[in-house]
Amino acid sequence: MIKFEQVTKRYDSGQEALSNVSFHINRGDMAFLTGHSGAGKSTLLKLIMRMETPTVGNVMIAGQNIAQLDRKDIPFYRRHIGVVFQNHQLLFDRSVFENVALPMRISGSNELEIGKRVRAALDKVGLLHKEKSNPIALSTGEQQRIGIARAVVNKPALLLADEPTGNLDPELSEEIMNLFRDFQQVGVTVLIASHDHELIQSMSLPVMTLASGELVSFG
Numbered sequence: 001m002i003k004f005e006q007v008t009k010r011y012d013s014g015q016e017a018l019s020n021v022s023f024h025i026n027r028g029d030m031a032f033l034t035g036h037s038g039a040g041k042s043t044l045l046k047l048i049m050r051m052e053t054p055t056v057g058n059v060m061i062a063g064q065n066i067a068q069l070d071r072k073d074i075p076f077y078r079r080h081i082g083v084v085f086q087n088h089q090l091l092f093d094r095s096v097f098e099n100v101a102l103p104m105r106i107s108g109s110n111e112l113e114i115g116k117r118v119r120a121a122l123d124k125v126g127l128l129h130k131e132k133s134n135p136i137a138l139s140t141g142e143q144q145r146i147g148i149a150r151a152v153v154n155k156p157a158l159l160l161a162d163e164p165t166g167n168l169d170p171e172l173s174e175e176i177m178n179l180f181r182d183f184q185q186v187g188v189t190v191l192i193a194s195h196d197h198e199l200i201q202s203m204s205l206p207v208m209t210l211a212s213g214e215l216v217s218f219g
């Protein structure tokens, strides 16, 4: 599902954020991506999202070299990827329902479909009863679950998370990880960038470790 073939990413500044990185994550697998600050985790995620392109090498997603995507096809490509951030980036001037509906509004789905999918996503994260609330009235853990509902509302084949448990206590972190597991179990490929060693060690999942842009281990 995600295949990096000898990928090097050098920014215009000359900074080499990734050096000759190769790996393969199969469809339906779930893995962690770890490494110190500046090791290249965000760069790797941005390459998958096609927010950046490799300087050298290929990023293959579902068998397609995404550097070859037409500019006009990039928004459509991104619809197949759900992204969860640490600071969940919710909009506090609209309801929980509207926050989750956002990606579907952008992709021009009809009202009926939006209602159905948004409620299914909220149900999945256990927050259907909060659909009319303003996210500001929810706890941090609940806000993170809203962010996850929004990431999966378009039924992505691939779910990327950048420090999704960054500001949560261990109990809530475990809850979020269990949600990711649920998505994995229905066939979604999940890649989670995290610094949280305790969390990583508590889960028996493959771990990719980056150090100064190099993939130093994957296992």
Ligand SMILES: Nc1ncnc2c1ncn2[C@@H]1O[C@H](COP(=O)(O)OP(=O)(O)OP(=O)(O)O)[C@@H](O)[C@H]1O
Pocket: 011, 012, 013, 015, 016, 017, 035, 036, 037, 038, 039, 040, 041, 042, 043, 044
């Ligand atoms: N747009 C950019 N232009 C120039 N250099 C960049 C850019 N983005 C990242 N870098 C540099 O590339 C290296 C890798 O950064 P990256 O953000 O991928 O690391 P990270 O592992 O995600 O770090 P963190 O955990 O702190 O978010 C760093 O040295 C960073 O300063």
